[in-house]
Amino acid sequence: MNKIAIIISREYLTRVRKKSFLIMSILGPLFFAGLMITPAWIAQMEDKEEKIIAVADSSHLMLGEFPETDYIKFEYLPNADIQYHKEHFLESKYYALLYISHVVASSPNAVHLYSDKSPSLGVQMHISNAIEKRLERDKLKAFGIEEGVLAAVKTNISIRSVKLSKTGEEKVNNFNLAMVLGYLMGFLVYFTIFFSGSQVMRGVIEEKTNRIIEVIISSVKPFQLMMGKIIGVGLVALTQFLLWGVLTLAIYTAVIPMVMPDVKELSKKAPVENFMDTGSSMQSQVPVSEDLNAELSDMLGALNDINFGVILISFLIFYFGGYFLYASLFAAIGSAVDSEADTQQFMLPITLPMIIAIIAMVNVIQNPESPLAFWFSMIPFTSPVVMMARIPFGVPYEQIILSAILLIGTFVLFTWMAAKVYRTGILMYGKKTSWKELWKWLTYKN
Amino acid sequence: MDIFKTEEVTKQFANHLALNKVSIQVPQGQIFGLLGPNGAGKTTLIRIINQITAPDSGSVWFKGRPLNANDVYNIGYLPEERGLYKKMKVGDQAIYLAQLKGLSRPEAIKKLKFWFDKFDLLPWWNKKVEELSKGMQQKIQFIVTILHEPELLIFDEPFSGFDPINANLLKQEILNLKSKGSTIIFSTHNMASVEAVCDHIALINKSQKILDGSVAQIKQDFKLHQFECSYLGEFSDIDRLASDNFSILEHNENPEYKYFKVELHNNYSNNEFLSLLMQKVTIRSFNEVIPSMDDIFIRVVQNDATNPIETV
Known part of the structure; x- marks a missing residue:
């Protein structure tokens, strides 16, 4: 031993x-x-930088519609002359330039985001979500569905699985x-x-x-x-x-x-x-x-x-x-x-x-x-x-x-x-x- | 008294018989040579002594009683195939091996320091083994073998791989150990070293012991009544003496030196031969040829190929 x-x-x-x-x-x-x-950590890092996005909206649908977060801000440009804005983008303070064409309601490719960097996925998602939401609302309205109904219809289920034991005790699984x-x-x-x-x-x-x-x-x-x-x-x-x-x-x-x-x-x-x-x-x-x-x-x-x-x-x-x-x-x-x-x-x-x-x-x-x-x-x-x-x-x-x-x-x-x-x-x-x-x-x- | 003996030890491996009824007796305080060609069964016998393997039949005795597990503390073994952990530090490793032989840590350190000092190894205490020369590694192996001061020491081909200086150092240490009372079993096929150090031998060939006894006695037994003689005179005068009682094996002549070798037959004594010889030539020297262990080894092993011989 x-x-x-x-x-x-x-x-x-x-x-x-x-x-x-x-x-x-x-x-x-x-x-x-x-x-x-x-x-x-990476997710957090990204958000800390304040990004201002210039919006050139020739559809006039999105004016003031983009929700702002702590780090993503929007500025709506008075005219939608995209050629002019593109030429002057590099001198501007903007993170990106968003152009929404007037055909946005019918064409999914009508939105362009110009930037000298590659805009993050988060920013892109944020923008596309906002536009989709806005267009959906318009379309639903066209079918005569009220906004309140829409909110009431939205449902979220999360399952709580509970295990029953012989002693009658319940345990959350x-x-x-x-x-x-x-x-x-x-x-x-x-x-x-x-x-x-x-x-x-x-x-x-x-x-x-x-x-x-x-x-x-x-x-x-x-x-x-x-x-x-x-x-x-x-x-x-x-x-x-x-x-x-x-x-x-x-x-x-x-x-x-x-x-x-x-x-x-x-x-x-x-x-x-x-x-x-x-x-x-x-x-x-x-x-x-x-x-x-x-x-x-x-x-x-x-x-x-x-x-x-x-x-x-x-x-x-x-x-x-x-x-x-x-x-x-x-x-x-x-x-x-x-x-x-x-x-x-x-x-x-x-x-x-x-x-x-x-x-x-x-x-x-x-x-x-x-x-x-x-x-x-x-x-x-x-x-x-x-x-x-x-x-x-x-x-x-x-x-x-x-x-x-x-x-x-x-x-x-x-x-x-x-x-x-x-x-x-x-x-x-x-x-x-x-x-x-x-x-x-x-x-x-x- | 025999410190160690085996009686009719037999060991069978799957496809060959390694030892066949081998009995040896190792007298206390002597150096015992275990001889034999490669593959004869020496290593198997040594492994039985070390309880690495057990015999199939026969008995093994140590200090007058059957060998038991605690006897490993009283036996030191330097195997032919020997090595050390290459990445381990020299000192740690020596302590580890000493502890396995039953020494306590402080005791092991104390003794190791003594021996390391003696062999000039102290500066290497904290080095890794792989940084040491082969000769130094072998010194360390020798030290850990003898460190626990066992009564019985077994060296299997101890000189293989040693340079002449270290081999001599080792030989001196072995003789030292003998003088301090240790018994030593010495396995080798290097006959020169046997003659230099062994008192007793046993010769194993093809799994069987074919010869044993004291070195002096064996040499007596294997004398062939051959003599070497140098002389002044004419060889033709000697040649004329030829009879059934002796035969000239070889002769050699040059201006300064004349010599012949003779073998006497029929119990013809050397004095009789000399008195005959004196009448013809002037004798300068006359010596009996004592067979070397090498000669005996070869003769016995070759003989064994045809018929086993019994000796006293």
Whole structure:
């Protein structure tokens, strides 16, 4: 036991001390934060510049009709001589010159926007919306429909999905939030298993090609070395998650209020500030209409409903279970080859179930209670990814427990088998290993 | 007393028999040479001693009782295929390997500083292994092998890859360890080094032990009653003495030096031969030819190809 601890600490420390670990730890949250902040920030930046648009309206329909915002202003030119205005545009203070031809009511191409820059999409939308609204109103009037009727007819539906439980309790479902969380965790498990698993494999190959292996296994059992390596690398990934969580949270709480004071208000309402809620905070960056606010507070309410305790515990079980299962296979492969280039032939049986898991996950998230979702979250090779994707939607505890038991049982079995292959493989040099060979190693007595 | 012995150890791999009923005894405090051609089974036997693999049948004894898992703390092993983690710092790595051999961290550091100082490696403590020369890496490997002061040390081809200066340094250290009471198993096919350091040997060929005993005894056993003689006089006078009792194997003449090599048969003693010889020529020197381990090795292995030989 003590020796495994020594091995774990070496595997852990050498990796954590690497520059690449530090870089990943810093870049990860910056990437997340960038994902969260950039779109909103860019939108905000754009609006801050005051734009005055000159309107030359030969249709006389739009005079004084353009709604003004804080940053988009309109000036109506007294005459509509577009040639004259175009020639003098560059000397003017205007952001753009809008020309509306007199045929605007019948021709969709009758509106031109001249500018020395490319007018932003926002500005274009603003203008076309205003004109469309005006023309629609005229046309509706021509059909004899009153403006008040129009307003009364306009309907907006937003569905609040409520889950009924056996106890009679009602829970507001938020499918979007669960979906984001499900994807996030499914992919996190998927990538980590692959990333850490191949690190284990590379570590084993390194020890083998370095020829340090024989020195080490004269002091420790091959099984201890293999487990030490797997646990050490697994803890590195866990540390990385933790650092990402903490740093993302730090950036989220420190930087966002500085850049976007509006969001601060919103985030105050968020009851749970946990790295799990990066998903929701990504969404919360899209302010700010009244409707959206209601939806947002719904979502924050749903965030409250999601049982983060269950998610966290399940994450640990399924992450470690899946990771141990695959990492021991990666270790066995590493022991059977002389270089990374030789691993190809053995990789397919490992990558295939993982890829199937990811494909299944996409389907499962659309329909988390389907038979497909159930079975793939039970099969140990796909359950780490698929179960984690299902859990935010709420999975019965007995299913989680059954799946966890299956996973743990399988990983014990496979670790035991991998250890047998590993024990023989690490001492074999210069021989191309075949599947038949692996089977022989598996059946060796000692 | 034997610190270590195996009794009829057999190890079968999938398609070949690596060891066939091999029994060896390693006397305490001596240097024991484990000899044999490549592929004879030496490395398998060494791996059994280190408990890297277990024998299929037969027993392995250490200090008078069956070998057990804790004995790794009392054994130091320098494998033929040896390496270090290239990206790890020298000091950290040495501490790690020492800890795996059961030393506590402070203890390991203290001992390592002593040995690093002795081998002029201290300035390299915080360097990465890949920055070191091959010779320095081998010194480090040697240090971590002996650091925990094991009672039994196993060196598998220790001199391979060492330059002559470091090889000599290593030889001195091995002899030092012996004088301090360690027992050393020395696996090699470099016979010159066997003659220089080994007290006992066992020769393994094709999975079987075909010869063992003390080096002095084996040399006695393998004497061929051959003598080299340099003389003053005429070779034709000697040639005329020819009888069934001896045969001249070769002779060589030049103005300053005349010499021949003779093999005596039928228990014909060297004194009898000499008294005969003295009558014809003036003898300048007369030496018995002691077979080198190299000769013995080749003879035994080649003989083994036809028939196994039993020796005392």
